[in-house]
Amino acid sequence: MRQRAQFMLTHAITADPAYEFASEVKLGLTRRGQKELPSKYLYDDVGSALFEVISVLPEYGLTRADERLLQRHADEIVDMISGPVAVAELGSGSGKKTRWILQGLCRRQHTPYFPIEISRTALVMCERELGDIESMSIVGFEREYLDGLVEVAARRRPGQHLLVLFLGSTIGNFDRPAAVNFLQQMRGILEAGDWLLLGTDLEKSIPQLITAYDDPLGVTAAFNLNLLARINRELDANFELEQFEHVSKYNPTARSVEMHLRSRRAQTVDIPRSGASVDFAEGETIWTESSHKFTTDEIFWIARKAGFRCRRQWVDHEWPFAENLLLAE
Numbered sequence: 001m002r003q004r005a006q007f008m009l010t011h012a013i014t015a016d017p018a019y020e021f022a023s024e025v026k027l028g029l030t031r032r033g034q035k036e037l038p039s040k041y042l043y044d045d046v047g048s049a050l051f052e053v054i055s056v057l058p059e060y061g062l063t064r065a066d067e068r069l070l071q072r073h074a075d076e077i078v079d080m081i082s083g084p085v086a087v088a089e090l091g092s093g094s095g096k097k098t099r100w101i102l103q104g105l106c107r108r109q110h111t112p113y114f115p116i117e118i119s120r121t122a123l124v125m126c127e128r129e130l131g132d133i134e135s136m137s138i139v140g141f142e143r144e145y146l147d148g149l150v151e152v153a154a155r156r157r158p159g160q161h162l163l164v165l166f167l168g169s170t171i172g173n174f175d176r177p178a179a180v181n182f183l184q185q186m187r188g189i190l191e192a193g194d195w196l197l198l199g200t201d202l203e204k205s206i207p208q209l210i211t212a213y214d215d216p217l218g219v220t221a222a223f224n225l226n227l228l229a230r231i232n233r234e235l236d237a238n239f240e241l242e243q244f245e246h247v248s249k250y251n252p253t254a255r256s257v258e259m260h261l262r263s264r265r266a267q268t269v270d271i272p273r274s275g276a277s278v279d280f281a282e283g284e285t286i287w288t289e290s291s292h293k294f295t296t297d298e299i300f301w302i303a304r305k306a307g308f309r310c311r312r313q314w315v316d317h318e319w320p321f322a323e324n325l326l327l328a329e
C-alpha cells in the first residue's frame with residue numbers, strides 16, 4: 001500500500017534563538033582582528049531559497065557531482081548496509097539528492113527518515129521533495145546537527161542501525177581540526193556498526209573554485225549579502241547593502257574557498273538588538289563562510305582519527321568530488 005510520509009516539526013532547543021543570533025553577531029563583529037559571522041546564519045528563508053538556486057548554477061558543479069554519485073551508486077551503497085536502518089540527514093537542505101538512497105532503502109524495508117536542519121524553510125522544502133516516497137516516514141528536527149542526532153539516536157529501535165547522511169560537502173564548512181572533532185563527537189553519539197555517508201568536494205583548479213563561489217549572475221553574492229539583510233530585518237541594524245561587496249578567495253594554507261563581505265568605505269553600522277555599534281575601515285572584510293577542499297586519501301585518515309573506517313569511496317571525475325561510506329568502529 002502506498003504510504004504517505006508523515007512530517008512532524010519539533011522546535012529548536014535554544015530557549016531564545018533570536019537572543020543567540022544577536023549575541024553571536026555582536027561577538028563576531030566586535031572581536032579584535034578579522035570580523036566573522038557563523039555560516040549557519042546564511043540559511044534563513046531567503047538564504048535557503050538562494051542556496052537552491054546556487055545548486056543549479058553552471059559554475060557550481062558540486063551538487064550535480066554529488067547527485068550523480070548518489071544516483072549511480074545508490075544500489076551499491078544500500079547493499080553494503082544490511083539490516084534495518086533509520087536515516088538521519090544533517091543539514092538536509094531540500095533533500096533532493098537524498099531520494100536515491102531513500103528509495104533504495106525503502107524498496108527493501110520501511111525506513112524512518114529524520115532530516116535535521118537549522119532552517120525551517122529547508123525542512124519544509126525537504127518534506128515537499130521527498131514526501132511521496134513509499135514506505136517511508138519523515139520526522140524533521142529543527143535543530144543544530146548534533147543536538148538533532150542525539151534525539152534521533154534516542155529513537156532507535158532494538159537491532160536498528162543508523163545511517164547518517166552528511167552530503168554536499170557541508171563538512172567543508174569546518175576547518176580540518178574542527179571537522180575531525182565534529183566527526184569524533186558524531187561517533188560518540190553513534191554505535192559500532194552505524195554508518196556515515198559523507199560527501200566531500202575535492203581539490204580542483206583555483207579559478208574554477210573561485211567562480212563556483214562568485215558566479216557571474218550574482219546569486220552567490222546575494223546569498224552572502226543576505227546575511228547583512230537578515231541582520232537588518234531581525235536585529236534592526238542599518239547595514240547599507242550597496243556599501244558591501246561579496247568576495248570569494250582561495251586560502252592555499254587552509255585549502256579552502258573563503259567568502260567575505262568587504263566594506264567599500266569607512267563606515268559605522270548600528271545593530272540595536274545586539275547592543276553594538278561596529279566600525280568598518282575601507283576594505284575591511286567580514287568572513288562569512290569557508291569551504292575546505294579535500295584529497296581522496298585524507299578522507300581515510302580523517303575517518304580513522306574520528307573512529308570510523310572508510311569502507312568505500314566513489315569519485316566523480318567530471319567535477320572532482322568523493323562520496324565516502326564510513327563504518328563506525
Ligand SMILES: C[S@@+](CC[C@H](N)C(=O)[O-])C[C@H]1O[C@@H](n2cnc3c(N)ncnc32)[C@H](O)[C@@H]1O
Pocket residue numbers: 039040043048051055063090091092093094095116117118119122143144145167168169170
Ligand atoms: C551547504 S547546505 C547543503 C544542503 C544539502 N545537504 C545539499 O547537499 O545540497 C547546508 C545546509 O545545512 C544547514 N545547516 C547549516 N548549519 C547548520 C547547523 N549548525 N545545524 C543544522 N543545520 C545546519 C543549512 O540550513 C543548509 O540547508
